Amino acid sequence: MSLIKLKNVSKIYRLGSQKIPALTDLSLVFDVGEFVVLAGPSGSGKTTALNLIGCLDRPTAGQVIIGDLDLQSASSRQLADFRLQHIGFIFQSYNLIPVLTAAENAEFTLMLQKVPKQIRRQRVSKLFAELGIDGLEGRRPADLSGGQQQRVAIARAMAAEPHVILADEPTANLDSHTAEELLELMRRLNREKGTTFIFSSHDDRVISQARRVIRLEDGHLAADITITA
Amino acid sequence: MLLTLAFRNLWRNRRRTLLTLSAMVVSAALLILALGVFSGMFKDMLASATEQYYGHLVIARPEYHLRRDLFAHLPADIADQLPLENEAEITGKSPRLRSFGLLSRPETSQPVELLGIIPRMEQQVTSLQHQLTAGHYPTEEEHNGALIGQGLARKMKVKPGDEMVFVTQAADGSIGNDLLIVSGIFATGDSRHDNNLVLAPLPWLQQVLVLPGRIHEVAMVVADPMTAAQIADRLTAALPENIEVLDWGDLLPEMREVIAAYDVSRMIVVTILYLATGLGILNTFFMSVMERTREFGILMAQGMRPWTIRGLVLLETLLLGGLALVIGLLCGAILTLYMQQIGIDLSGYITSVTYAGGTILPRLHAVFEAGNFLVPAGMLLLVSLFAGFLPANRAARLDPVVAVRDI
Ligand SMILES: Nc1ncnc2c1ncn2[C@@H]1O[C@H](COP(=O)(O)OP(=O)(O)OP(=O)(O)O)[C@@H](O)[C@H]1O
Ligand SMILES: [Mg+2]
Secondary structure, three states, X not given: OEEEEEEEEEEEEEEOOEEEEEEEEEEEEEEOOOEEEEEOOOOOOHHHHHHHHOOOOOOOEEEEEEOOEEHHHOOHHXXXXXXXXXXXXXXXXXXXXXXXXXXXXXXXXXXXXXXXXXXXXXXXXXXXXXXXXXXXXXXXXXXXOHHHHHHHHHHHHHHOOOOEEEEXXXXXXXXXXXXXXXHHHHHHHHHXXXXXXXXXXXXXXXXXXXXXXXXXXOOEEEEEEEOOO | OHHHHHHHHHHHOHHHHHHHHHHHHHHHHHHHHHHHHHHHHHHHHHHHHXXXXXXXXXXXXXXXXXXXXXXXXXXXXXXXXXXOOOOOOEEEEEEEEEEEEEEEOOOOEEEEEEXXXXXXXXXXXXXXXXXXXXXXXXXXXXXXXXXXXXXHHHHHOOOOOOEEEEEEEOOXXXXXXXXXXXXXXXXXXXXXXXXXXXXXXXXXXXXXXOOOOEEOEEEEEEOOHHHHHHHHHHHHHHOOOOOEEEEHHHHOHHHHHHHHHHHHHHHHHHHHHHHHHHHHHHHHHHHHHHHOHHHHHHHHHOOOOHHHHHXXXXXXXXXXXXXXXXXXXXXXXXXXXXXXXXXXXXXXXXXOEEEOOEEEOOEEOOOOOHHHHHHHHHHHHHHHHHHHHHHHHHHHOOOHHHHHHOO
């Protein structure tokens, strides 16, 4: 079942009079439950593609269709609501709101969804246990290690049970051991809960863990390989 | 949770928040104090004019108001016949007969204004009894005891117990004259009264003027001077055609102007001072929003609506404004209370000044007036809201793509 469709998508950034084509005529289809990595050298358009898939940005040309929502005609409020209901984001670093505790950060989307406090607490403490960060609920981000912070970010992305979690180089700031653990965790969540993961990376060890690798070069699709076990 | 977030965001940069807060508190508190002192000054001015001489309301015939016509007199018990249904608001009534004449001693004579009064009743309206420098206030038993101004006493070279002769034209066309004995000497600081005014018993003056049982006016005081005009209008409407009630605003038109101008200038002063405070808040919150660009990007990526982001920043400014308001009002009230109870005596540096018919005393002292608190308070909230709006808009309009990139 197809979840996300990019149809001939182009994105051109403008810097003054200069036009920077970040993505050119990209067409992709993502299905429910996939575990996909966007690979490619720096500047190849990975972040741009994730932002488009995540409804954070609109394409210059072409269509991004998620479920039955066509992004072109949506207002920024509609986009915000759509992100809230369907999409989880994990960024490379500094993902968390520094004035909120780990648990409050993780509860944040649920709070925006007006989920009652009790249910929020329950869900988040369950997730913290699954992610191996139970006991850190009351800590501020500044008092957490990079790996712990990323786990809290995953908990936040997972808490609202979105259809897809987008992660832009989630392991780039972590040492290789922690990075591997985190990746393993995401794969497990993908297996057990069926959550779709799309993340970007240029680390070959990370890329080798994915079942589908989409390779971008200069904003073009260079390869789309699915590894069938 | 938005409230928690707003609170913690404020607390995050403690030094900056506290600096902005103290600027707001100080400006609000000093403003309240300054307004209190101004109000005190105006109250002094008004009180000096009304308590030394006029009263808040004066009942008389229109010709008497206009020309001090000797013959425009009223029965002495007029005040009791009037439909004074506002008995509660009127706290004092004093029937008076007035005469202009010469006060003589063998060596010198001076033109004076002589008020015939009933001591017990006059003391409800004016407060010369508290401004005596020698002798005592004339009593009902002294049939020709006089209270005279200090300047006048000096020119006449009299002291309590001395005799003087008052000469004037009586109502029957004869020359009225009779002996007065100085009972006391008063000093108000207002030279017009100190050099010119004499108070003597009403029956004595009625006899000199050959106007038995008659008076020229009834001076009255009310609990709140600001309601005097309304009461005057109400009373005039209920009185016979040939009797009129004037309030202190009619008797002292400049004073009314000065007080009306104060209400306007208060708004202007508050606006100017708060414009500066507003710029301070604006600066603080712009800085705070710029620093948090990435955080707003993350909040947006989580699905926080632009309006909620705007609300968050506005909430922060309003929290700060509200806090400043509470502390500022409190400090302002304490300062005002201090200046009300103790005040600052300036008599060593300046003398009293007579202006717009009233006397500005050489002292700083404050009074409580609701407007002096409500205007700064309301404006502070308004200014916080306005100063918050620009940064809030800025935050809400951030492009999430650019914002999350910002580290
Ligand atoms: N806001 C922007 N304004 C102008 N140009 C931009 C902007 N964002 C990205 N670009 C340009 O678009 C191209 C693609 O950028 P993008 O960030 O998508 O690449 P990336 O694959 O994520 O790179 P990296 O691995 O370094 O994160 C680059 O040439 C980049 O300079
Ligand atoms: Mg990138």
